[in-house]
Amino acid sequence: MTTTEYREYRVEEYTVAEEPFYAPLSDEIDIFTAAYQQRLPILLKGPTGVGKTRFVEYMAWKLSQPLSVVQDGTKAPASNNGESAIPLVTVACHEDMTASDLIGRYLLDADGTRWVDGPLTRAVKVGGICYLDEIVEARKDTTVIIHPLTDHRRMLTIDKLGQVVEAADGFLMVVSYNPGYQNALKDLKHSTRQRFVALEFDFPPPEVEMEIIKHEADVDSEIAEQLAKLGDKIRNLRDHGLAEGSSTRVLIYAARLIKQGVAPRRACQVAVTWGITDDEQMQRSVDEVVTTIFA
């Protein structure tokens, strides 16, 4: 009766309705599109906050659009009506994730058990894009279950049910990982890695990043430019004791705070400086860079 404050989707029914903003860095859109046409699984590499997830969302939206451009100025509502839209199933991986968390499991109910498909199974069945974020976080025995889905077989074995599910036509596996942790423990197995078309992401060049910030936070060019510069400078410190450079995401956060009237220097301090490091010396250094760039 009453209008709900939130919208609820079944995991396999979520589609990206609005066009997400995405500023391409090079030919990744074309590559992704081509790979999708050929149903080749895709691996996205890159540091945190460069826009991997956004890219997947964008591609899910873009690939859902009819190929022919809308002729008469009016937006064709059909493009988003769920028929042609490609569902996007996102799973954030973590180290305790088991195969059942992906495939599905029996649940107990009053008089027996009930099987529930996991997100991966759902994506396979509806033919959506299954996006496994930070795949290296998952245990290696978990990741092997995606192997049959990522080669010519395109099938998922559900051993508890004794079933094999052939992937629906639209299904695509996309995984991401952050090679920043150069650690033998947190590396993809070669047998996994070599099933994907790999796209590398790095922080966008300042000009592009500026556009992104400007768009995402709706700030003026000057602020956006300065934030992009700040990001660039901070990333120079990656070899000087900073684990990760400042992500585009935190720059956008800073921009949003500025948009809300927070003084730029302070906004950078809370959104950028304190977020990227706990080391006091480093914080001071970054602060000095901030005060050099922002008046």
Add this chain to the structure above:
Amino acid sequence: MTTNDSSPAGDLGPEMATIEKELERFPSAVLEKYTAAYSELENRLRPQDLLDWANHALAIAGKAVRSWEAAAEYLEASPAVQRQLPSGQFIRWAAIGGRLCEDSPSLAVSFFKASPDALTRLRPRYVDDWANLGRALYRGTWKSSNLACHFYEISPQLLESLTFAEFTRFGESLQVLSRRSYDLADECLVKAARLFPRLGEDRDAFITVSHDLAEHSWREVKSLYDSASTSLTALEPAYRARLLMIARRLIAVEQTAIGEFFAGASNAVNHVPTEFRQRLLELAEEPLASSPSSVNLLITQAPNILDRLSPSQFEEWHREGMRAIAESPESGPAFYRLESARSRESLDQLSSGVELNRVKDLLRTYCSALSARDIEVNATSTIVDKKIGWVDEQSATTEGTTIYLPPVADRFPQKDENFGWYKVIATHQSCHIEFGSFEFDFDTPSTLFEDLRPQMKPAAKVATDVSAVVAELAEAAIPGISVPEAQEEEGGIETAYLTDMGRFFDMFTDRTLGLDIFTVVEDTRLDSRILHEYRGLAASYLQTQEFSLRERPRIEGLPMREAMIEFIVRLSLRQTGSIKVPKDFTDIAQQIRRLVNMLSEIGATVEDSAEVATRIYAMIADVPNNTIPEEEFEDVDLDDDIPDEDEEENTDEILQMFGGEGESAGEETGEAAETDEQEQIDEESYDSPEDVDYRGEFKPEMAQLLSQISMDSADFDGEPEPITQEQLEELLKNSTELEQGEMEEGEEGQQQQMDEMLENLMKEMQQRDPDNQQFGDGPLVHVPEEGGPLEATEPKTFVYPEWDFRANDYKPKWCVVHEKEMAEGEPQFYQDTLNEHSALVREIHRQFELVMPEMFRKVKRLEDGEEFDLDAVIESVIDRRTGTTPSDKVFWRRNKVERDVAVAFLLDMSASTAEAIDENKRPTDDWGAPDDPVEYMVWLRSRRAEGLRRSYKRIVDIEKEGIILLTSALEQTGDMYGIYGFSGYGRENVEFYVIKEMEERWSPSIPKRVDRIAPLHATRMGPAIRHATSKLTQVDAKSRILFMISDGRPQDRGYSREGVEKEYAVHDTRVAFDEARKEGVTPFCLTVDKNGHDYLKTMMQDMSYEVLSDITMLPTRLPQLYRELTQA
């Protein structure tokens, strides 16, 4: 009055005659003197007195064997004395002298001798006292008599500046001293005579001090006189009196090093601001009662402290010191010596100055962030000390990789303003790097101009860049100029340019002018860029510019050419309104303004600056450097719109300035113009403009030279052409960047300076060559093994003791460990190793995987455990319901033994690890390094060169392989580990290379550093072990392991006694391991030396070690050992 009697002796004639007769007994001199004196006195004395006088003479002469000499002096002095004394006193005088003669004739001699002079300054009634003062010094010994005599002799001199009361007290103080040492008293006497006249009114006080001191601590008195004569005399009377007063009070409380106090305090007082001197001494009195030993320190430290604090802050600091003393009197000296934290903190808090040391790391990170390069920040003194052309310690500068800043920023009253200043100057230098000042490429086109550089010709000496340039020159030859033949003799190839910057400056006839113009133009470009890029800094940057502008010299006072340069400087500092320039050159000024303004274009590059500099040079070089009257200056309006470039730039005209002058060139710079026009004969010599302080020193040519070296050798393919000494010399001669401090007079002096600089530069470049980096921060210095303790003076050096088993004791501070980060090589070796041993890698990984994971995480699916695993339970229930066999593994348990291991691997990098592992291919030269460092280098180089061609594996390669395999597995375990290599040559040069620090995260640099592990020098294990131990103790881990991999026994130059006892090294190593164990570190030694068993037994005793019989087993064995070691 009977003095006028005709017969002078009157009735007494016969008696006198008898006396005369008596006197004949003595050496003739006596009678002669008697007669002479008599003739003078007979008319002046009453007969009775005369008789008395004569009788005294006789008495004196007869007192002792040698007393006739006293008599002679008596007679000699008499006439003069008589004139000053009334007759009664006169006879008394004689009587006093006579008494002295009884004690010692020589005393009397001196007394009489000194009397005429002394009595001019002595009241008659004091004669007795005077004599007694001297007499009191005499105690019958030869030395005492000397002293007393001396006293008399010097008395007239003393009396000249002392009142009799003072004189008496001085005499008394001498007495006190003489009781201790006659020699000392005598020395003081002499010094006093010289000192007193210079002390003015403070003699009295000084004598009191010296008297007091003699009573309290007689030994100090001499130094008191010594230092007083240099220090107190240099002080103004007001402070002197005060200081003396303090001194007295110090003595009263047994602070008796007064000489030292005067020396230090006077010097200090003279070095504090005049208006604060009196106050300082007042303050110094405050701790007199509570902490007298602080007084001296307070005064002597004052100049230092006042360098950092204002006088009022100084008082504040002193208040804090007094509070510290109130709490604990003993803390005073430490406070004033700046050795207490309280004192330093208070000082820091008070001083607004910012010290570089405190902000160095911050600025380093800051500059690295801005410039995207690995930048070091250091004090200017470090580059000045290198003596390679930088001389000014107050100017910031950079040579392309390190930014040098002055040690303190204290020009503003507020600390943050001072830090802001640092930030401004550091940013400017960092932007030289960021915006490519040193990346000038002669052949890169500029972005804004038609490039003139390609058409320019070198000015003085046509550098013959092999045939091409020569040919070009010949072709373009202007009539009348032929390619000078002389160059052929110089040998064409050597003059090829070392740097692009040098090549550019070579185009200028007047290099100095060229550099000056380029400097200000390039700085202008940077400043515009900075203001555009870094808006947060803009406010303080502009303020700094304004500040600098105020400091500029008056343009009207400058000769014309300098005025034109000054015009550009002011333009670059954003002067607004108008600037005066010589009126004939206002057009040029506007043109310059247009050019300079173009550089504020954002994309402008250093090449644009070069083009602008070229053009400005062409305009200015001909401006005569004459001083002209002020009226001849005219305003250039800066608010005018910049005139458009209405006509085509006449490039030919500009180019004429370059190369066209070749006719007269060839001599020294600047002379060319002289020959051209006569009116310039009286021209003043050109002086570079005053530095703009915030911009510091700019030496693009040197920077290019220095950075080139590190880059050249960085790209590995093909040996870069080594720079020859001749080339460098040429560069140094030509370059105008090098200020050689105060130019020494004469050719010889200059040559000497040049040679010195050349040598330093060669040294510097050798260091910058990454191939050479192993050789440490300077030439190897021999420190004799017999020598004393060493100090760790440089950063990253550490001193450690060494165990001498014969003495059964430590030699303190015996070895210096130099810690260095290993340079990066190629990652190839690492990859190759992993590929080559891929099977082994997998095997090791599996083994580690088996052991490790369950040790540090929650173990699930167990038949028994702490708690139910809910997931497993549900699954089990579901299985039962669905009819499959349920699993009973439904528990989980957390493994309590959390793995917490820190391990330091210590790799032997001694020269012996260069041995081939295959005996047949072993290189012929065995371990037998020459003792002389120079020969040693040659030997080492040949070895290294050999290494490059080797086709066999060396021990060190096996070590590397082992460590690579192990690290790839270690990353899996999460253990903390560090990799270090050690070698060294002599106790002062223990080299400790960091390949990976304990806390360092794995990064692609690690394999590159591993690649650089190579055989170096000797094996001094002890200090390396101690250093590694100290690293281990700094990390927080339950088990700490020191894992040493070596190829043989420890040995090094002097790591033995008389070079024979190998046990010395073995024992020191054992003790070092023992120390490690006491620190809770488990040592383990793995050696590949087959003969290792004998000494390892001694060295390791009950600690574990392993001797590998087959070295090729090392990569396999190492991970196994590690696992066993850490599984305990």
